[in-house]
Amino acid sequence: MAISIKTAADIEGMRLAGRLASEVLDMLTPYVRPGVTTKDIDRLAHEYMTQVQRGIPATLGYAPPGYPAYPASLCTSLNDVVCHGIPDDRPLKNGDIVNIDVTVIKDGWHGDNSRMFVVGEASIAARRLCQVTFEAMWKGIVKVRPGARLGDIGHAIQTFAEHAGYSVVREFCGHGVGARFHEEPQVLHYGRPGTLETLQPGMIFTIEPMINAGKRDIKEDRKGGRPYDGWTIVTRDRSLSAQWEHSVLVTETGYEVLTVSHGSPEPPAFATAGYGERLGRLPAQTLPPGAPLPSGLLGTSGIAGLKDSSLAIGPAFATT
Numbered sequence: 001m002a003i004s005i006k007t008a009a010d011i012e013g014m015r016l017a018g019r020l021a022s023e024v025l026d027m028l029t030p031y032v033r034p035g036v037t038t039k040d041i042d043r044l045a046h047e048y049m050t051q052v053q054r055g056i057p058a059t060l061g062y063a064p065p066g067y068p069a070y071p072a073s074l075c076t077s078l079n080d081v082v083c084h085g086i087p088d089d090r091p092l093k094n095g096d097i098v099n100i101d102v103t104v105i106k107d108g109w110h111g112d113n114s115r116m117f118v119v120g121e122a123s124i125a126a127r128r129l130c131q132v133t134f135e136a137m138w139k140g141i142v143k144v145r146p147g148a149r150l151g152d153i154g155h156a157i158q159t160f161a162e163h164a165g166y167s168v169v170r171e172f173c174g175h176g177v178g179a180r181f182h183e184e185p186q187v188l189h190y191g192r193p194g195t196l197e198t199l200q201p202g203m204i205f206t207i208e209p210m211i212n213a214g215k216r217d218i219k220e221d222r223k224g225g226r227p228y229d230g231w232t233i234v235t236r237d238r239s240l241s242a243q244w245e246h247s248v249l250v251t252e253t254g255y256e257v258l259t260v261s262h263g264s265p266e267p268p269a270f271a272t273a274g275y276g277e278r279l280g281r282l283p284a285q286t287l288p289p290g291a292p293l294p295s296g297l298l299g300t301s302g303i304a305g306l307k308d309s310s311l312a313i314g315p316a317f318a319t320t
């Protein structure tokens, strides 16, 4: 099947789904701290997506061929986990780095994005990996325009990451996104300029490089002889791995990042177009950064490590 070209109406739907996916990460940000478990984060995100945003967490029950149904509403990939980490009961620790990957379905459209979070105070090495991976994603995004080739994106990411002394994971890639979670094309994060598909206005795909501090090789996570969970991928050499992800539209003149919200990290200086006018046109935040959640979202147990006062009922939500 060919790469779908989105209509103006489709793009409106994708803008909303993308903003909501980004706002889930904004909402989670103050909770990503020592003592909070990745299951706590999953529960918060699930409640927010379903009750506040009236959307659907795309990962919950997602079962592509050869995989068991994914059991959570987001992925939490910690330290040496490359991707698809499943939330569990282990509390985050000072110095951890964690990727949180959220995909929201709204009105049938998928918004897919992820960010790295540094838990407390991490090493300079860990922080540099997160920063370089963020810039590597943007090195790919700024290549997006009609007439450019997918190989241009992969090459820009690979060159930047390898010059920084890191390696690019080959087995997982970005993907077309829209009415389906994973569509054509595959968006490799390595490659040669001037190769592969030519970009056209109306294409939408993710750019989501996984960058390892050590070697590029990966393996299934079978730590401690546990049976494989069917999803979690780690670095073969157990070095740290980082990832960032945006969903990006090819416009008539360049790109538009769809997964943007008021909490989106500032693009690097070389990305002069940044989020364009997109950010300015967004409605007021559905949730100010750090605002407490409605009490119901936290259940009776609350979140380990957060004081009760953090759980007070917040201002009413404005949601779309």
Ligand code: MF3
Pocket (backbone or CB within 6 Å): 059, 062, 070, 074, 075, 084, 101, 102, 103, 112, 206, 208, 231, 245
């Ligand atoms: N959100 C991931 C991506 O960027 C896919 C996660 S699939 C899951 O493509 F089942 F692991 F959640």
Ligand code: CO
Pocket (backbone or CB within 6 Å): 112, 113, 174, 175, 206, 208, 245
């Ligand atoms: Co994706």
Ligand code: CO
Pocket (backbone or CB within 6 Å): 101, 102, 103, 112, 113, 114, 245
């Ligand atoms: Co994703």
